[in-house]
Amino acid sequence: MNGVYGRYLDVDLTQEALREREIPPRWYELHLGGRGIAARLLLDLVPPGTDALAPENAVIWATGPFQGTGLAGAGRHVVMAVSPKTGSIADSYVGGYVGHELGRSGYDGIIVRGQAREPVYLLLAAGRAELRAAADLWGRMTGDVDAILKGRHPGVHVAAIGPAGEKLATQACIIHDANRAAGRPGLGAVLGSKRLKAIAVQGHLEKPLADPAGFARAQAAFAHDLMDEGTQRFGELGTARGLAWLSAMGILPTRNFQEGTFDRAAEIGGERMAETILIGRETCAGCPVRCKRVVKTTFGGREVQPGYGGPEYETLAALGSLCLCADLAAIALSNQLCNAYGMDTISVGVAIATLMEASEKGLIAERIPWGDGGAIVAWVERIGRREGLGDAIAAGLDRWAREVGAGFAALVKGVEVPMHEPRGKVGLGLSYALSPRGATHMEGMHDTMLETDSPTPELGITERMDRFALRGKARVVATYEDLRSFVNSLVLCSFVTQDAGPRYNYPLIRELLRHATGIELGPEEMLTVGERNFALLRLYAGRAGHGPEEDRLPPRFHEPLPRGASAGRPMDPATFRAEVAAYYRRRGWTKDGLSAAKLRSLGLEDLAGT
Known part of the structure; x- marks a missing residue:
């Protein structure tokens, strides 16, 4: 190839x-x-x-x-x-x-x-x-x-x-x-x-391509189609543009997932960042979008340096709304410290929000007030240095939560839930629970993209679906996971692919693949590649002893949100379990991996019994 x-x-x-x-x-x-x-x-x-x-x-x-x-x-x-x-x-x-x-x-x-x-x-x-x-x-x-x-x-x-x-x-x-x-x-x-x-x-070599001239033409067309007005606006504001919008929809994780609406969301969103601390935009190799934030500010007398970039959406939510913090400078410094110590901002934000709730409930002696930017900065460093209680958190939030009875810790298979409230995106909630790699927002379907007529006809997704509708979601969740897994096999950024709507661009992506490799794929074959590669994760997990009993959400997500546009709509546990079972049937998953028939259908029969 x-x-x-x-x-x-x-x-x-x-x-x-x-x-x-x-x-x-x-x-x-x-x-x-x-x-x-x-x-x-x-x-x-x-x-x-x-x-x-x-x-x-x-x-x-x-x-x-x-x-x-x-x-x-x-x-x-x-x-x-x-x-x-x-x-x-x-x-x-x-x-x-x-x-x-x-x-x-x-x-x-x-x-x-x-x-x-x-x-x-x-x-x-x-x-x-x-x-x-x-x-x-x-x-x-x-x-x-x-x-x-x-x-x-x-x-x-x-x-x-x-x-x-x-x-x-x-x-x-x-x-x-x-x-x-x-x-x-x-x-x-x-x-x-x-x-x-x-x-x-x-590097020092030119990549060996099947058709360099054809690839160059398709590459130029891809970049041209990518840079429409919407994408240019996305580049200007970055992923942070969505904070106020998600809060208005009631799906901005707030107060450790106790709420989906943050009244001060606009104070930490992309527009406010552009007006205050943003000094530039960076990009990745070859990409004209330039969505990466570069910021400069101070907090508590400490400088936030441009070299460490700037907070993206997940960070702004995890260290902001999730902790009830509306101080952009504090979030920016916390983001810098996470990058410097080498820590995932979602994981750290969920840990600090869990500590804040534990403090409020009297489960720990430390007083950690909601919304306190200084406390957030301090706890980032305590976890990074493994100091005091920070050492126990660094050893594993799930283990610590079990020890102290913090059943409200937002974890799936030991992985912290990302900053997309599943009670307003119930299909994504299924993905959270079912993914062998733990809760992830980068693999599954975001239900909001289905709230349009005929979302993805090429994939047979032709009917509008409500973001709160759980019944019947297993089928479309699996389809979009396969699509995303195909992207993750290429490997392409999710911000240059359009999974639904009029800007759906997978035919051009497959053309690029043909020019690069000589392999020509149709829509069904594309999904099969994605399913095959996603199945390998489940195969390994099953053989490592991880069964369907782990495919669940934290109890909090089966309770209603108290206010906002997604209030009063908890995910019904019985319907949720039924969709999990339907998902297993569709995928050919078993309690210890994949069925032999599924392995054969995916061309993985050599892995049967190994």
């Missing part, structure tokens, strides 16, 4: 050995790249039940056929490993420039296994790979590491962990380019356990 190199760099930290690992051509035909290849490698290399922090775990950086081409939205890549939160394989998607450089490196990805005796970093540049000592980088913040390695090796782009990853905090992520996070599953802790501080990558 064109568009790929057919090999991964295989790094054994224990043996200090670097080799090339050839990838079977059939895998590329079945999985294309990204998520699918990474999952196949982990199924081969890491037995289910492996401790996420053991040397036997592997961390995989994976690209798809578009990385390295300069295609808009292809600055993204995936990182996957067994997660310390779920105990199963979980993936995280991140933008910036590392994926682009990896796509020009001669490798489709990097496999990291074992455990180094002393801290190291991996340098991959000009076709050469080597491990170098990182004792001088250990303990440093991610921005410092980024600057040091770029100064030491001009032209590289860097992915690094901070002190939180070194200390094995479950909230730890991998920070790319100083301000892009491969967050959620706790993969920074996995790197910390391996004593791998960073990777630094510089």
